[in-house]
Amino acid sequence: xxxxxxxxxxxxxxxxxxxxxxxxxxxxxxxxxxxxxxxxxxxxxxxxxxxxxxxxxxxxxxxxxxxxxxxxxxxxxxxxxxxxxxxxxxxxxxxxxxxxxxxxxxxxxxxxxxxxxxxxxxxxxxxxxxxxxxxxxxxxxxxxxxxxxxxxxxxxxxxxxxxxxxxxxxxxxxxxxxxxxxxxxxxxxxxxxxxxxxxxxxxxxxxxxxxxxxxxxxxxxxxxxxxxxxxxxxxxxxxxxxxxxxxxxxxxxxxxxxxxxxxxxxxxxxxxxxxxxxxxxxxxxxxxxxxxxxxxxxxxxxxxxxxxxxxxxxxxxxxxxxxxxxxxxxxxxxxxxxxxxxxxxxxxxxxxxxxxxxxxxxxxxxxxxxxxxxxxxxxxxxxxxxxxxxxxxxxxxxxxxxxxxxxxxxxxxxxxxxxxxxxxxxxxxxxxxxxxxxxxxxxxxxxxxxxxxxxxxxxxxxxxxxxxxxxxxxxxxxxxxxxxxxxxxxxxxxxxxxxxxxxxxxxxxxxxxxxxxxxxxxxxxxxxxxxxxxxxxxxxxxxxxxxxxxxxxxxxxxxxxxxxxxxxxxxxxxxxxxxxxxxxxxxxxxxxxxxxxxxxxxxxxxxxxxxxxxxxxxxxxxxxxxxxxxxxxxxxxxxxxxxxxxxxxxxxxxxxxxxxxxxxxx
Numbered sequence: 001x002x003x004x005x006x007x008x009x010x011x012x013x014x015x016x017x018x019x020x021x022x023x024x025x026x027x028x029x030x031x032x033x034x035x036x037x038x039x040x041x042x043x044x045x046x047x048x049x050x051x052x053x054x055x056x057x058x059x060x061x062x063x064x065x066x067x068x069x070x071x072x073x074x075x076x077x078x079x080x081x082x083x084x085x086x087x088x089x090x091x092x093x094x095x096x097x098x099x100x101x102x103x104x105x106x107x108x109x110x111x112x113x114x115x116x117x118x119x120x121x122x123x124x125x126x127x128x129x130x131x132x133x134x135x136x137x138x139x140x141x142x143x144x145x146x147x148x149x150x151x152x153x154x155x156x157x158x159x160x161x162x163x164x165x166x167x168x169x170x171x172x173x174x175x176x177x178x179x180x181x182x183x184x185x186x187x188x189x190x191x192x193x194x195x196x197x198x199x200x201x202x203x204x205x206x207x208x209x210x211x212x213x214x215x216x217x218x219x220x221x222x223x224x225x226x227x228x229x230x231x232x233x234x235x236x237x238x239x240x241x242x243x244x245x246x247x248x249x250x251x252x253x254x255x256x257x258x259x260x261x262x263x264x265x266x267x268x269x270x271x272x273x274x275x276x277x278x279x280x281x282x283x284x285x286x287x288x289x290x291x292x293x294x295x296x297x298x299x300x301x302x303x304x305x306x307x308x309x310x311x312x313x314x315x316x317x318x319x320x321x322x323x324x325x326x327x328x329x330x331x332x333x334x335x336x337x338x339x340x341x342x343x344x345x346x347x348x349x350x351x352x353x354x355x356x357x358x359x360x361x362x363x364x365x366x367x368x369x370x371x372x373x374x375x376x377x378x379x380x381x382x383x384x385x386x387x388x389x390x391x392x393x394x395x396x397x398x399x400x401x402x403x404x405x406x407x408x409x410x411x412x413x414x415x416x417x418x419x420x421x422x423x424x425x426x427x428x429x430x431x432x433x434x435x436x437x438x439x440x441x442x443x444x445x446x447x448x449x450x451x452x453x454x455x456x457x458x459x460x461x462x463x464x465x466x467x468x469x470x471x472x473x474x475x476x477x478x479x480x481x482x483x484x485x486x487x488x489x490x491x492x493x494x495x496x497x498x499x500x501x502x503x504x505x506x507x508x509x510x511x512x513x514x515x516x517x518x519x520x521x522x523x524x525x526x527x528x529x530x531x532x533x534x535x536x537x538x539x540x541x542x543x544x545x546x547x548x549x550x551x552x553x554x555x556x557x558x559x560x561x562x563x564x565x566x567x568x569x570x571x572x573x574x575x576x577x578x579x580x581x582x583x584x585x586x587x588x589x590x591x592x593x594x595x596x597x598x599x600x601x602x603x604x605x606x607x608x609x610x611x612x613x614x615x616x617x618x619x620x621x622x623x624x625x626x627x628x629x630x631x632x633x634x635x636x637x638x639x640x641x642x643x644x645x646x647x648x649x650x651x652x653x654x655x656x657x658x659x660x661x662x663x664x665x666x
Contacts, residue, residue, distance in 0.1 A: 038442060058434045058465035065468065067632040074631035077209045095216040102215050106158035113375035114145055116366035123358040129334030140323035148384065149298060149320045150377035156297035163222040163283045168276060171227040175234020185235060192228045205626050205634040208293050218295030226283040233275030237268025277332035284325055292626065306612065311393045311529040312386030318525050393529050414536035422535050426478035430471060438462060444651040457650040460643040469640045475617035476607060477644060479535055483542040483603040488596065491547050495554025505555065512548040523606060524613055538610020546602035550595045557591020558584050597653040604645050
């Protein structure tokens with residue numbers, strides 16, 4: 001028996017090793033051919049470029065000054081915003097509709113009262129996911145009141161309800177069109193890619209120019225930012241509908257509308273609810289960021305506290321944001337997971353009757369609250385935490401910020417990281433000739449992609465130079481590279497440990513769940529408390545934000561390695577370390593590359609927000625343009641961020657065509 005197992009394992013090992021060798025050979029052959037062709041192009045084009053445009057930085061002759069046109073457009077919008085028919089009879093009606101909707105929801109929440117809102121949240125969570133989440137939801141809303149943040153929480157929740165409703169409707173319509181039409185899918189895909197790469201701050205300036213400071217601009221910026229996930233996942237669910245089911249429905253003579261309503265949409269239920277989940281999380285994140293343009297609510301409290309470096313006040317407003325994120329994420333995730341508590345139990349107990357019970361119980365609580373005149377959260381039921389937190393932060397600053405024996409303080413760590421890593425990386429990038437950076441990007445994109453991928457990456461990087469922001473873009477790129485390096489080192493190590501030990505995974509899971517649901521803005525609070533302001537705190541916030549995705553993808557990729565390959569390696573006497581190095585990591589290559597790609601995209605998003613805490617570079621330009629109403633500075637920096645994100649995405653994510661071709665050759 002042992003001999004047979006060993007023979008079987010050896011056969012499996014040989015079978016699994018052969019594709020690996022073929023894959024490596026295919027990569028080597030194609031990589032060598034592309035490298036030679038790229039070298040030939042470089043040998044011809046680089047001397048010509050050096051003759052015409054010598055020097056290290058991007059040539060000034062190849063830049064386009066957009067200050068004049070964008071400034072003129074900004075002036076025209078400002079001059080005509082109160083008189084032009086386009087603003088009066090189109091944007092004006094949209095603005096009024098948004099204001100009335102948000103105000104109506106806000107007054108409804110206040111009319112229900114704190115007891116009614118808390119009971120409604122708990123009952124909905126109970127109906128969807130069971131008792132445990134119901135208690136979590138009710139306790140979370142109660143904590144918002146205890147922190148003295150009930151009214152700001154209701155303001156944020158009202159804005160969220162309106163923004164999510166519009167985002168889901170718009171995203172579902174776009175996803176429906178893309179899911180049913182290949183032509184529309186191809187047309188919408190680059191638009192959705194751009195919207196997903198564009199950082200949240202870049203959405204704010206155009207809507208502020210059109211709608212002014214206030215709730216309409218905040219809601220519409222949130223809609224534009226949060227609609228793409230719903231559109232993507234709706235299209236994915238419709239396009240991936242089971243072919244056998246669709247063929248059976250068509251054979252019964254169903255019309256196109258009947259096939260959509262009775263087959264495609266029910267089969268895409270999971271993706272639709274996941275899209276709702278992602279839209280809610282992105283809308284909450286954007287609603288907080290939109291506080292800088294007058295959204296009010298919790299985000300405004302956090303922003304004002306960060307501006308004055310009041311960590312205690314920022315934490316008091318940040319905790320309700322975290323609690324809202326956790327409750328909304330868990331509730332929508334449970335609704336889409338089809339768990340026994342969320343689906344089967346509801347079917348057994350008569351779904352609609354339970355919803356009726358939820359409505360009746362909520363109405364009873366609201367009636368009691370109104371009769372007792374207890375609609376607002378009692379002032380005596382608050383627990384101020386700002387002063388104790390600031391006291392603790394003061395102690396940390398005095399004892400941990402600097403002067404700690406042997407290890408040094410957090411300020412010393414930030415200073416060393418800036419001096420030893422950020423400054424050299426930035427200096428090295430800015431010292432490289434512009435044409436060499438284009439060649440490096442082309443080579444990296446060709447290594448894992450196609451010529452089309454490489455051309456896209458090179459044109460994206462060249463567009464940054466044409467926009468005239470070459471130097472600050474390289475500064476931002478240096479922060480992204482440093483943050484990605486730290487994220488990958490920690491994330492891969494944690495992911496490997498979690499994949500090899502269920503105990504480690506059980507410890508990490510709740511931490512990753514919390515970190516993954518936090519809005520981007522909230523990460524700035526602890527890093528400012530620990531590291532002060534500067535580029536290092538911005539990098540630290542980006543690392544914490546991107547880490548959960550890298551750890552989860554790494555863990556999943558390693559655990560999905562073919563068991564036959566693992567058994568073959570064990571039968572050949574491989575140790576755990578050898579299995580990891582020779583089997584798991586190579587076979588999990590696609591997942592690891594996806595982790596790299598997601599880490600880059602997430603790091604870029606927070607490094608830009610780091611401009612609020614001294615990150616500088618493109619993030620500062622976007623914040624400055626927003627604060628000063630400088631359309632040229634803000635939009636040019638935002639466009640450069642999009643180009644930078646597009647370039648980084650193309651050099652870190654292999655194309656499906658390339659992967660399929662390589663597997664075929666292997």
